[in-house]
Amino acid sequence: EAQVTQNPRYLITVTGKKLTVTCSQNMNHEYMSWYRQDPGLGLRQIYYSMNVEVTDKGDVPEGYKVSRKEKRNFPLILESPSPNQTSLYFCASSSGTRAYNEQFFGPGTRLTVL
């Protein structure tokens, strides 16, 4: 089944403890991206990648890192999480290298930073 998977789905952690949220897609998509969703602020793009080893900042990249060493994986790294990074996170992928193409979203990761 074609899909985007994220792990973990739920995570409660403490301030400053490094964490990684994994994202994987099995559709051979070039474009991958991360979003956070907060009440009243909508869905905001954190980082995106047009292909392996090519990443760029979205609207809210501060406090996050990403890497794209393989086409199928696009992990989101929080080196030193803070409470303001408590949010619902989505990973997405699409064919082609442009945001214009249909995005396929993962199920989401709900992160709580205490």
Place this chain on the structure above:
Amino acid sequence: LAKTTQPISMDSYEGQEVNITCSHNNIATNDYITWYQQFPSQGPRFIIQGYKTKVTNEVASLFIPADRKSSTLSLPRVSLSDTAVYYCLVLRPDGGATNKLIFGTGTLLAVQP
């Protein structure tokens, strides 16, 4: 990227046709209009995309007037399961100066029995 403006919320009843309008006054020649749907606690799902006039698929229709400064997503005969947030985005096939996606806060459609 062209800025979009859409109503924060709309109410409807089952069986009615719902039209959600999006304003994008500074849309560029190469821009396309794209709509996504998001159910609570799920990722958005692509609904429809168009450049001009009318586009129809099994889920919705998209109406775009000649000046392209606005567009209307039309959902025929909505049901309770159409309750969701609907996002209007303006995107360029070549990515333009930026290859980002800006979703904004969308329109919350609430369908009642």
